[in-house]
Amino acid sequence: MSEIFECQQCGDCCHGETTVSLDEADVRRMLLSLGLERDDAAAKYWRITGNTIQMKTFDGHCIFYADGCTIHQGKPWRCSEWPLHPSILVDEANFEAIRKSCPGINPRLNYEEFRAGLAALLYAAGK
Secondary structure, three states, X not given: OOOOEOOOOOOHHHEOOOOOEEOHHHHXXXXXXXXXXXXXXXXXXXXXXXXXXXXXXXXXXEOOEOOOEXXXXXXXXXXXXXXXXXXXHOOXXXXXXXXXXXXXXXXXXXXXXXXXXXXXXXXXXXX
């Protein structure tokens, strides 16, 4: 993976007023990491709309961001995958937008080189 991406832990992906949705595995992992009951975590950390659970934002960033991820072991799978999102494989414009916001993407690679590396990683992971 380090050939195409190496996280710089800059936190750029944690900033903004939007956040990721949590699936049930994310919820369980987060609760275990936080050592909290579901209702307590929901009240303090989550925004729930219907059946959708998302992490709250605070002061323009994810509620779990404070000079890095404070819930690294319990973070959602989408956060763990970012920026290696499969949408990059089919949309060069998406790749360029993500590249601009993420200093961890190898700047020496062009789109096709990055795409080939990501495709190989996803294939090896069975995705």
